[in-house]
Amino acid sequence: MKHISSRDNPAVKALAKLASTAGKRGAPVLLDGVHLCQAWLQHHGSPDQAIFDIERLSQPDIAALAANVPDARCLALDARLMQSLASVESGQGVAFLVTPPALELPAVVDENCVLFDRIQDPGNVGTLLRTCAAAGVKRVFLATGTAAAWSPKVVRSGQGAHFSLAIHEHVDLGGLLSRLRVPLVATALDGAQDLYDGRLPGKCAWVFGHEGQGVAPDLLEAASLKVRIPHDMAAVESLNVGAAAAICLFEQRRQALHATR
Amino acid sequence: MKHISSRDNPAVKALAKLASTAGKRGAPVLLDGVHLCQAWLQHHGSPDQAIFDIERLSQPDIAALAANVPDARCLALDARLMQSLASVESGQGVAFLVTPPALELPAVVDENCVLFDRIQDPGNVGTLLRTCAAAGVKRVFLATGTAAAWSPKVVRSGQGAHFSLAIHEHVDLGGLLSRLRVPLVATALDGAQDLYDGRLPGKCAWVFGHEGQGVAPDLLEAASLKVRIPHDMAAVESLNVGAAAAICLFEQRRQALHATR
Numbered sequence: 001m002k003h004i005s006s007r008d009n010p011a012v013k014a015l016a017k018l019a020s021t022a023g024k025r026g027a028p029v030l031l032d033g034v035h036l037c038q039a040w041l042q043h044h045g046s047p048d049q050a051i052f053d054i055e056r057l058s059q060p061d062i063a064a065l066a067a068n069v070p071d072a073r074c075l076a077l078d079a080r081l082m083q084s085l086a087s088v089e090s091g092q093g094v095a096f097l098v099t100p101p102a103l104e105l106p107a108v109v110d111e112n113c114v115l116f117d118r119i120q121d122p123g124n125v126g127t128l129l130r131t132c133a134a135a136g137v138k139r140v141f142l143a144t145g146t147a148a149a150w151s152p153k154v155v156r157s158g159q160g161a162h163f164s165l166a167i168h169e170h171v172d173l174g175g176l177l178s179r180l181r182v183p184l185v186a187t188a189l190d191g192a193q194d195l196y197d198g199r200l201p202g203k204c205a206w207v208f209g210h211e212g213q214g215v216a217p218d219l220l221e222a223a224s225l226k227v228r229i230p231h232d233m234a235a236v237e238s239l240n241v242g243a244a245a246a247i248c249l250f251e252q253r254r255q256a257l258h259a260t261r
Numbered sequence: 262m263k264h265i266s267s268r269d270n271p272a273v274k275a276l277a278k279l280a281s282t283a284g285k286r287g288a289p290v291l292l293d294g295v296h297l298c299q300a301w302l303q304h305h306g307s308p309d310q311a312i313f314d315i316e317r318l319s320q321p322d323i324a325a326l327a328a329n330v331p332d333a334r335c336l337a338l339d340a341r342l343m344q345s346l347a348s349v350e351s352g353q354g355v356a357f358l359v360t361p362p363a364l365e366l367p368a369v370v371d372e373n374c375v376l377f378d379r380i381q382d383p384g385n386v387g388t389l390l391r392t393c394a395a396a397g398v399k400r401v402f403l404a405t406g407t408a409a410a411w412s413p414k415v416v417r418s419g420q421g422a423h424f425s426l427a428i429h430e431h432v433d434l435g436g437l438l439s440r441l442r443v444p445l446v447a448t449a450l451d452g453a454q455d456l457y458d459g460r461l462p463g464k465c466a467w468v469f470g471h472e473g474q475g476v477a478p479d480l481l482e483a484a485s486l487k488v489r490i491p492h493d494m495a496a497v498e499s500l501n502v503g504a505a506a507a508i509c510l511f512e513q514r515r516q517a518l519h520a521t522r
Contacts, residue, residue: 035498123384127501134492134500157501164496196515229511230518231395235425237296239395239507240388240418246504247511250490254457254512257491 001066001074003054004081012081015051015097019085019152025170028099029150030085033092034061039160040096041068050074053082053093062094100150103168110181112137114249115173115207117215118145119241124211125149126157127242133161135249141171173207174218180205183224186215187244192228200252201225208245262327262335264315265342273342276312276358280346280413286431289360290411291346294353295322300421301357302329311335314343314354323355361411364429371442373398375510376434376468378476379406380502385472386410387418388503394422396510402432434468435479441466444485447476448505453489461513462486469506 004012019030028048031037038061040047050069054076056062066074083091114132119125125147132140142149149155149167177184185204207223209215220226229247231239239247265273280291289309292298299322301308311330315337317323327335344352375393380386386408393401403410410416410428438445446465468484470476481487490508492500500508 127504130497130501131504133496134490134504136493136496159497159499159501161497164493196518229395230514232397232425235394235397236391236420236422238420240391240420240503242501242504243388243392243395243507246500246507250508250512251515253491257457 001052001057001071001076003076005078007081007084011075012077015085018097024148026102027150028097029155030152031096031098031155032086032152034065034094036155036160037065037094037096039163040098041065043163044098044101046070046073047096047098048073049097051082051085051095051097052076053079053091055079056093059093065094100162100167103166105168105171105176105179106139107179108181109139109176109179109205110203111139112182112203112252113139113141113205114245115171115176115184115205115219116140116142116146117173117207117209117219118143118213119208120147120211122147122151122153123157124240124242126154126159126161128208128245129154129158129165129167130161131242131246131249133164135253137165137249139166139168141168141173141176143173144170173216177219177222184219184222185225185227185248186220186223187229187248188215188220188223188226189228189238192226195227195229195248195251200227200255202252202256204252206245206248208241211241262313262318262332262337264337266339268342268345272336273338276346279358285409287363288411289358290416291413292357292359292416293347293413295326295355297416297421298326298355298357300424301359302326304424305359305362307331307334308357308359309334310358312343312346312356312358313337314340314352316340317354320354326355361423361428364427366429366432366437366440367400368440369442370400370437370440370466371464372400373443373464373513374400374402374466375506376432376437376466376480377401377403377407378434378468378470378480379404379474380469381408381472383408383412383414384418385501385503387415387420387422389469389506390415390419390426390428391422392503392507392510394425396514398426398510400427400429402429402434402437404434405431434477438483445480445483446486446488446509447481447484448490448509449476449481449484449487450489450499453487456488456490456509456512461488461516463513463517465513467506467509469502472502
């Protein structure tokens, strides 16, 4: 494994630049920490490059990662160089440089999926991706104006969800509607049916909206089903978008699991 | 209404100090923005003090707030002074200074409630409080080691949930157990029952745990019911604590709402 101890090494300079500009469209991404690197290996195999803190290469979890990447793609860095690349204060001594898969919009969408309508907060977007993956969703569409899915904070909140999902970014959701072969379902406060009244579609396109404004009017208009989570309105006006999505997606999952028994 | 234009005014100095040390035990709290101030008024009545941007006093939502606070408790600040107190970049021109209610631990806990076991992230704690309030929970217990409930970031994420909840902080959860007259229910991955199998208690003490470590072993041991949310384990290891809590609390609510029909 190649060992680098100089901050002026071109590979280190390129990585440092990436660490500060991550999340840009089409750019490679630096995955930070043992868990994310394990999850990448499991879903996508080898990274473009694996970067290790030379002092921690003998740690079992780090060694196991190194053993799964061809030696020519591995770099061992001095501890202080490695720390300068970490996105959090206490780096774990390993990072993978990866290229997110480039995806074409499918001509026809006939599976259960989720549309993110301008969700602003990176923590919310990461948590939502994690919830989608946990609920068995395989494909998500992020509208232009949604926080960048591959930014360090969103990747960190996603906890590996990114690697089991097909994530389409910069999508014109209005334009996507003509490709949907599943009903569009939106959460709304007005003119909506109680989430627990009646049966949810087995497959649909859920749309969850902007933290302050909710789902955009044209998408609400196009929805074939609007659902309302019956919450205590005297206590709070609304739920956090991540909490609302978790409730909806797992109610759908509950109904699906029960129907197969 | 008293008008202040000097940064050296003692009242302004005291507020500025508070804005930077907020969340400390027993300290007053500065609530920032129209929505939080409205919610405080609705649940607790007048604040200790109401602070306004003098240039925005004629805005209808701001004027409505001012009309509900005795004039002697109102201060009008020059815009630049007001902005220096705001916790976010674009202040809304109004803040309330309030004292969170001091609560004694109840001798006996016989209502539906939630225990926060060392939840670290302020955004998670705020979202959880909001979800609890939305689910109709009235009382929560935050273990020592949980993010401070009244810090600006948690209050902001809570979106007013703080004011409809009895929030006990710095609680020894192990010591609390002897006061519980409702079953303790924990989320766990091992030795747990599927959340959707069987009926949840109508009233219980839910415990949700640390983002990395989950619920502490002594609390898991003491739980009379352990539930597992049946998620897609191949996609992600676990759910975000806020998403997990939303799913559990609203499944309990769903069962309760259906039983009364």
